[in-house]
Amino acid sequence: xKPAASISLDxxxxxxxxxxxxxxxxxxxxxxxxxxxxRILDTLDRCGQRITFFIVGQDATxxxxxxxxxxxxxxxxxxxxxxxxxxxxxxxxxxxxxxxxIGDAENAIAAVTGKTTRGFRGPGFSTSALVRDVLAERxxxxxxxxxxxxxxxxxxxxxxxxxxxxxxxxxxxxxxxxKFSDAFGTLRPFAWENGLIxxxxxxxxxxxxxxHTTYLMFLAQKSEYFAKLYWNTAVTLxxxxxxxxxxxxxxxxxxxxxxxxQMSFFPGMKxxxxxxxxxxEHTIRSLQQHCLPDTMxxxxxxxxxxxxxxxxxxxxxx
Numbered sequence: 001x002k003p004a005a006s007i008s009l010d011x012x013x014x015x016x017x018x019x020x021x022x023x024x025x026x027x028x029x030x031x032x033x034x035x036x037x038x039r040i041l042d043t044l045d046r047c048g049q050r051i052t053f054f055i056v057g058q059d060a061t062x063x064x065x066x067x068x069x070x071x072x073x074x075x076x077x078x079x080x081x082x083x084x085x086x087x088x089x090x091x092x093x094x095x096x097x098x099x100x101x102i103g104d105a106e107n108a109i110a111a112v113t114g115k116t117t118r119g120f121r122g123p124g125f126s127t128s129a130l131v132r133d134v135l136a137e138r139x140x141x142x143x144x145x146x147x148x149x150x151x152x153x154x155x156x157x158x159x160x161x162x163x164x165x166x167x168x169x170x171x172x173x174x175x176x177x178x179k180f181s182d183a184f185g186t187l188r189p190f191a192w193e194n195g196l197i198x199x200x201x202x203x204x205x206x207x208x209x210x211x212h213t214t215y216l217m218f219l220a221q222k223s224e225y226f227a228k229l230y231w232n233t234a235v236t237l238x239x240x241x242x243x244x245x246x247x248x249x250x251x252x253x254x255x256x257x258x259x260x261x262q263m264s265f266f267p268g269m270k271x272x273x274x275x276x277x278x279x280x281e282h283t284i285r286s287l288q289q290h291c292l293p294d295t296m297x298x299x300x301x302x303x304x305x306x307x308x309x310x311x312x313x314x315x316x317x318x
Contacts, residue, residue, distance in 0.1 A: 003244040005291035006199065006299035007284065008052040008080070008144065009040065010121060010250055013059050014260060016086040017252075020124070021265060029062060032251065032260055037068035039254045041075050043277055047284045051249070052296040053077055054121045054144075057084035057105030060112045073113035078295035080119035080144075081105050088124025090131050098134040106138075119296050121145050125201070136194040142300035143192075144246070146200040148185045149208050187243045189303035197300040201248045204234040205241040212248035213280055217268030220279055231283055235290060244291055246299060253280050 013033060018026035044051060053072050059065045073079055083090065084105040093101065106117055118141040122131060127145035135143055189199045204211050211234040220227035238245050253276055257269040268276070287293050 004302035005293040033068040054082035057108040060108035079115040081117040090126040091128040142197040202245040205237040
C-alpha cells in the first residue's frame, strides 16, 4: 500500500511579501488572490488532488478577497491557519499576543469559509515552544512550521541582502526560514510532549536541501530538465528512506513577473506562468505515483493512527 503524504499551499498574498521585504505600499493590502486562486484550483482539479490551504486571517477581512477564499472551501480543500498578520517573528510574541493573533485569524477565516481551522503554519516557519503550547491550548491537531534544511539561514541572508529592511526590522526577522540546527531534525511526522502533531515540510533526505516547488522554480529558470531531475532524485531518496513527503506550494508557483511586476525581486518570477504550472503538475503527478497525497490533516491523522509509539518530544525542543 502506498504511504500517506500531503500537499499544502501557503496562500501568502502580495501585501505579505511586500511587508516581509520592507517594501512600501503593503499597508493598503494589495492582492492577487482573485487572479491566482482560480489558477491553483484549476491545476489541482486537473490532477484530481485535494490539498491544505494555509490562509492569512487579514485577507479574509477584505471583501474583494472573500469570493476567492470561498471557492477554496467549496472545492473541498482543507482550510488551515497561517496567522492573522503574517509576521514571521511569532517567536517574539507573548502568550496573550499569540492567542489574539491565532484566534483573530480563526474567526476571520471561519466567517468567510465556514471552516474551523485545525492546522497551523507560522509565517516564514516562525515557531517556538510557546507557539506550540498555545496551539495545543486552542485545540489544534497539528503544526507544520518546521523546515529541516541548512539552507534556511542562507536564504535569510540572501533575503536580507536584497531587502530594504532597517536593522530593527532585520532583528525582528532573524528567525526567518529557521536555523542551522533545524537541518538535523526528523523529516517524518512526530508528536510533541503536549500531544500536538508536527508535520515537517519535507526536504531532501540526507542532503536536507529544499524540495518545495518554489525552489524548483528557481532551478527551472536555469534548466527545467535539471529542476525535474532534482525533484525526481528527491522523491527517490524519500522512497529509499521511507519518508512520505509533505510538499509545499506557494502562489508564486502560479504567477510570473508579467502578472505581478511588484514581485520581480522574488526567485523564479522570470519563468512564464504556463511553464510554472506545468512543473507543479509534474511534481504532483510524480508524488501520486508513489504516495497517497492528501491534506495535512489527513497526513497527521494517518500518523496518529498508525504510530504505536510516536516520537514524543518536549515542547522545549527547538
